[in-house]
Amino acid sequence: MNSSRNLTLSDALCEATHQAMKENKNVFVIGEGVTDPKAIFGTTKDLVNNFGVDRVIEAPLAENGLTGFCIGSAMSGMKPLLIHQRVEFALLSVEQIFNNAAKTHYVSAGKHSVPLVIRMIIGRGWGQGPAHSQSLEPIFSYVPGLRVIMPSLANDAKDMLYSALKEKIPTMFIEHRWCHYVTGDVKKSASKINLDGPKVIKKGKDITVVAFSYMIYEALLASEILEKFDISSEIIDLRILKPLNLKPILESVSKTRTLICCDTGFREYGISAEISASITENLFDSLKKPVSRIGLPNRPTPSSRALAANYYPTAENIIMEAKKILNFTDDILINMINYLKEKKPNIRADVPNPLFKGPF
Amino acid sequence: MNSSRNLTLSDALCEATHQAMKENKNVFVIGEGVTDPKAIFGTTKDLVNNFGVDRVIEAPLAENGLTGFCIGSAMSGMKPLLIHQRVEFALLSVEQIFNNAAKTHYVSAGKHSVPLVIRMIIGRGWGQGPAHSQSLEPIFSYVPGLRVIMPSLANDAKDMLYSALKEKIPTMFIEHRWCHYVTGDVKKSASKINLDGPKVIKKGKDITVVAFSYMIYEALLASEILEKFDISSEIIDLRILKPLNLKPILESVSKTRTLICCDTGFREYGISAEISASITENLFDSLKKPVSRIGLPNRPTPSSRALAANYYPTAENIIMEAKKILNFTDDILINMINYLKEKKPNIRADVPNPLFKGPF
Amino acid sequence: MNFKNNYLDIYKNMLRIRLVEEEIAKRYSEQNMRCPVHLSIGQEAIASGVMNHLNKEDKIYSTHRCHAHYLAKGGNLNKMISELHGKASGCCGGRGGSMHLFDEEAGIMSSLPIVGSVIPLAVGNALTIKLKKERLVSAVFFGDGAIEEGVYHESANFAKIQSLPVLFICENNLFSVYTPLNERQPSADLTRHAKSHDIKYLRCDGNDISKVNEFAFEAIEYIRKNNQPFFIQFDTYRHREHCGPNFDDELDYRKKNEVSFWFENDPIINEKNRLINDKILTENENKKLIDTYLNEIDEAFKFADQDSFPDPATAESFVYEF
Amino acid sequence: MNFKNNYLDIYKNMLRIRLVEEEIAKRYSEQNMRCPVHLSIGQEAIASGVMNHLNKEDKIYSTHRCHAHYLAKGGNLNKMISELHGKASGCCGGRGGSMHLFDEEAGIMSSLPIVGSVIPLAVGNALTIKLKKERLVSAVFFGDGAIEEGVYHESANFAKIQSLPVLFICENNLFSVYTPLNERQPSADLTRHAKSHDIKYLRCDGNDISKVNEFAFEAIEYIRKNNQPFFIQFDTYRHREHCGPNFDDELDYRKKNEVSFWFENDPIINEKNRLINDKILTENENKKLIDTYLNEIDEAFKFADQDSFPDPATAESFVYEF
Numbered sequence A, B: 001m002n003s004s005r006n007l008t009l010s011d012a013l014c015e016a017t018h019q020a021m022k023e024n025k026n027v028f029v030i031g032e033g034v035t036d037p038k039a040i041f042g043t044t045k046d047l048v049n050n051f052g053v054d055r056v057i058e059a060p061l062a063e064n065g066l067t068g069f070c071i072g073s074a075m076s077g078m079k080p081l082l083i084h085q086r087v088e089f090a091l092l093s094v095e096q097i098f099n100n101a102a103k104t105h106y107v108s109a110g111k112h113s114v115p116l117v118i119r120m121i122i123g124r125g126w127g128q129g130p131a132h133s134q135s136l137e138p139i140f141s142y143v144p145g146l147r148v149i150m151p152s153l154a155n156d157a158k159d160m161l162y163s164a165l166k167e168k169i170p171t172m173f174i175e176h177r178w179c180h181y182v183t184g185d186v187k188k189s190a191s192k193i194n195l196d197g198p199k200v201i202k203k204g205k206d207i208t209v210v211a212f213s214y215m216i217y218e219a220l221l222a223s224e225i226l227e228k229f230d231i232s233s234e235i236i237d238l239r240i241l242k243p244l245n246l247k248p249i250l251e252s253v254s255k256t257r258t259l260i261c262c263d264t265g266f267r268e269y270g271i272s273a274e275i276s277a278s279i280t281e282n283l284f285d286s287l288k289k290p291v292s293r294i295g296l297p298n299r300p301t302p303s304s305r306a307l308a309a310n311y312y313p314t315a316e317n318i319i320m321e322a323k324k325i326l327n328f329t330d331d332i333l334i335n336m337i338n339y340l341k342e343k344k345p346n347i348r349a350d351v352p353n354p355l356f357k358g359p360f
Numbered sequence C, D: 001m002n003f004k005n006n007y008l009d010i011y012k013n014m015l016r017i018r019l020v021e022e023e024i025a026k027r028y029s030e031q032n033m034r035c036p037v038h039l040s041i042g043q044e045a046i047a048s049g050v051m052n053h054l055n056k057e058d059k060i061y062s063t064h065r066c067h068a069h070y071l072a073k074g075g076n077l078n079k080m081i082s083e084l085h086g087k088a089s090g091c092c093g094g095r096g097g098s099m100h101l102f103d104e105e106a107g108i109m110s111s112l113p114i115v116g117s118v119i120p121l122a123v124g125n126a127l128t129i130k131l132k133k134e135r136l137v138s139a140v141f142f143g144d145g146a147i148e149e150g151v152y153h154e155s156a157n158f159a160k161i162q163s164l165p166v167l168f169i170c171e172n173n174l175f176s177v178y179t180p181l182n183e184r185q186p187s188a189d190l191t192r193h194a195k196s197h198d199i200k201y202l203r204c205d206g207n208d209i210s211k212v213n214e215f216a217f218e219a220i221e222y223i224r225k226n227n228q229p230f231f232i233q234f235d236t237y238r239h240r241e242h243c244g245p246n247f248d249d250e251l252d253y254r255k256k257n258e259v260s261f262w263f264e265n266d267p268i269i270n271e272k273n274r275l276i277n278d279k280i281l282t283e284n285e286n287k288k289l290i291d292t293y294l295n296e297i298d299e300a301f302k303f304a305d306q307d308s309f310p311d312p313a314t315a316e317s318f319v320y321e322f
């Protein structure tokens, strides 16, 4: 009996947490706002009612300390889930994450574990502005010893959070705020899955698109448009940025001989740089064109929607890159863009695209 | 009258600081140990005697706070030079650096400046171990608004520090401890130079090698060996990792049609990933072989010299990559490695190579 | 400096701030101010009382809840309302939104959304003041939550050992978002974190404008004379939700009697009544004041409406200052 | 628990630590211990006195200056000396070096080189103790410098509001590297940072082993009974350079009379004299003790010498725990 329902990704995360806490009394949740009425965008709803204040700990404002408390408690037998409403707040705790969470298992030659999951949310839209909107995954992905997960699909998000809470690896679980709204078929029970890397979420043969987190939705939209014009794209959800498993990407690119990578963060020194460099090293002779990268331009996020408009890449950018690679005609491009505009009428850059509500 | 002497890079930095402080009374120096007998590996020697405790401020242990004090004081008219003896200590201040140092000029639409220079030292050798040895430049290079400088040559280090102190851009000045020992001809006077990017430091035609900081010395050594076997390499000192200026690299690779990039830090998600991806995007059709990347393997730095031995890439790795690209014979490779071993006899992995004392 | 008991001016200042923020609240649902807003309604006495003793040249630093400080210190109203609208004439040219207000001409240096992050900046400005011998005061406003961040302590210690002219103003509104102070700290007496750093301190009801005015005077006088830091705790209360224009007491996170106690202790209503009682103000004059301010505010909103959006082509400027 | 006045045991413990570290100092120049060492020579009474009241199951956390804590708590000597040599049997298999000592069997959880970084870990362990109802104590040792880091305050506040059984032990040796406390903080009374967090505290001469023993007992008893944090400041002095095997008073960063005051107040010599005076120990027994320990230490160095280096092929293991 594993029926599924249409749920938002945020509800799916909430369910995963309830189930993990029910099954393992060593799991506890801690963070600023975890017990409050807004319950971290609904993702910690009812936890405190079900599990009490000992296991659902409302925290003072002390992100660096909190991270250290969680590491110490993870090393001594608990399984903390620490939550930051914005990834920026975790910037205060980078020393703890880099030195103590990431390295303790290695430095102790395997004698200590740090089974800690840190959920961090990338804010976006509604004028969040420069300090509440950053995609900081490359910072964490640089550090061996950390696992970096960025979910896009609701059921997958549930399984990944649940599985991360079963394992012993210090995990940065980075959620894009706009993915919270997305819905999908979510199984009632939670499954322990292998957190082993990227997944092909849509089969195709002409072009490979690697994306993750929110950019999956832009990629799916682009793919739909391309399909209308007989271009078949294979979409890979990167899911796990560290440790990085290139195998599924290599397989796909071996077939399509083309690749577009999409970042939620900055293009320069971003995640796609590593993927582009690695894939090119391995498949230099098969690649028809250089790998395309899509990401944010080299500047902070402005608050004003007027300035945010051309800031975030969308399906349109993916289509433009596809044109560069596949060399279809300008006419086709224009038709594609027109078709896209029909599907996605004048949407403001600062609110989630209602098209992307799913279910996916 | 601009005579020069043979100085260590650390003495060159010290001179730059004296000169900058003499010329501009708004420059002050702050950090843990800046007035102590060891004087930050000699780089702050005599500053406090010359300029007094008001301008050479011995700091309490409070890296996050210190960074904020410097930002506030930079915004209000001073030019602070903040020094961390290890780059890891700066991890406590990443929130201040990312949000306040990097973004204030942008967010204030140019009304505020943060003319702050932060010197950070990468420890290496003598069992520094996992938390005193990290190359964290990709973390900082990801952030638009920051300038990231990594010097390798003594006179250039002097000019770059001096020039950074003249400009208004928040600058991460990251020094490799082993570069401190290197000597070079250093001009007596300091020059304000353009901090505009990479520099060809050795001309060549068969292969381009991009490196920075300590890896420049491994690259120069490799280049010398290659030269013995009639392979001419062009060496580019990256110098300024952010903002990234690819032009000199593009020019060189257009000519050599080959590229090896060397990181002092991790290979995965490292600086070379961006260079590889960017150069390939631009010169895909000219490249004879995929860009090679050299960097640390995906694991923390162990303390034991037995484990550190195969950890740090050297000239040998550069030569091996050159072979992959240029396809010279196994025999030549063996001769090269033998020649290298002669030049660089059994040196311990945990102390600086005396070969690299210079002058360069 | 002499003590300034210009209570009518202070009252006007408070009243104006209240009216600005009520107007923001009223219009917020029109969705033209597309950024989070943290209103200071209920907490105005602190901003107005402290600024009464700061000169234009003195510097202030603030947080996400910065409207009152900005206005009380003399920040330009049009630039503020434009900024909330993401328009080109906003103080940040639309780049910052409501949590990044500043107006250098008025000595408002910076407001920052990361809790605690602005505190060391104010200390750094005080260091500039010391090094440049400027004889100014650098004042920083922050909440009861911010004092939990380690950086507060690093800032207090440095200010003390370097003898810096910085005023720490902790506005204790008893909450960090929905979480009450007593779940986060062992005591509501936050001056213990001044004492421990050997910093002089005072504490009072932050809704009692005459106390605020007196204590602020004492603190600022002390700083100017001694070039030493000072810490004041003002107890107060916000009327509306943490972030947004509405009341949210239907969520029941604040005790009913606590809410009613503080709402009845409204600094502006109390002061108005006192001024009328003392014949310093008449109801009629008060009405006129309100009209004047509403007019000014209306003009500011019109200004913002008519102001253009920043040209997207300018989005690339000012990443670096070459 | 009853108060343990087993001073001969404590003396032995201190003596052994001293001899281990003197041996390290003696052999350091041979360059086989290729990692930085921060010796505790002069500060041994604190480690020995505190551990006297901690059980094997109780947990401790330490810093870069961790040798004394490790040994006093019962850490394996061979594993420590091997670790300093970067050898395979070292407690970290050679990966950590002298600043990463731990021995889980002896309840030594972690030592960390980043100042202040270990403090919240100990608090986290105390949280585990609370949640698992283990009735243990988590103790953390740190210096007078570490208390300047914001994270100390975040840790103290959380320990208090969560009622956690954690013992904060601040070893004030008056210096952070070469910088004296009075250049870094307004007062040498560091208990002010316990008081401000409403944490019980004591302070005493950390070189007076009977005081240390009594105060540690009182603190640990209190924690076990009340499940509340406790803070002790022990004033002490290191004899040698901050990092390395040598004396460095020729650098003149410490006042001559301060140095001689503290050197004359050597916890081990004082205690030896007292024990001999009180007829609990004879010179002859003391010699025998020294011989026994030197033998053990010599064995440990032999062990480390003969121990193999870790196989470079193993360098890849344990990055992740799949």
Ligand SMILES: Cc1ncc(C[n+]2csc(CCOP(=O)(O)OP(=O)(O)O)c2C)c(N)n1
Residues within 6 Å of the ligand: A032, A061, A063, A089, A092, C064, C065, C113, C114, C115, C116, C142, C143, C144, C145, C146, C147, C173, C175, C176, C177, C242
């Ligand atoms: C470092 C950090 N943590 C968390 C937040 C989210 N946050 C924004 S305002 C706020 C409440 C701060 O409370 P307080 O300092 O008392 O100010 P108040 O809102 O009550 O004026 C929180 C937790 C943040 N912005 N920065």
Ligand SMILES: Cc1ncc(C[n+]2csc(CCOP(=O)(O)OP(=O)(O)O)c2C)c(N)n1
Residues within 6 Å of the ligand: B032, B061, B063, B089, B092, D064, D065, D113, D114, D115, D116, D142, D143, D144, D145, D146, D147, D173, D175, D176, D177, D242
């Ligand atoms: C965050 C950080 N800043 C600076 C250092 C460099 N450092 C290592 S030990 C030390 C002195 C610490 O002083 P204290 O805490 O009093 O310990 P002590 O060495 O006196 O035992 C410093 C500054 C560090 N390791 N970590």
Ligand SMILES: [Mg+2]
Residues within 6 Å of the ligand: C143, C144, C145, C171, C172, C173, C174, C175, C176, C177
């Ligand atoms: Mg508050």
Ligand SMILES: [Mg+2]
Residues within 6 Å of the ligand: D143, D144, D145, D171, D172, D173, D174, D175, D176, D177
């Ligand atoms: Mg000390």
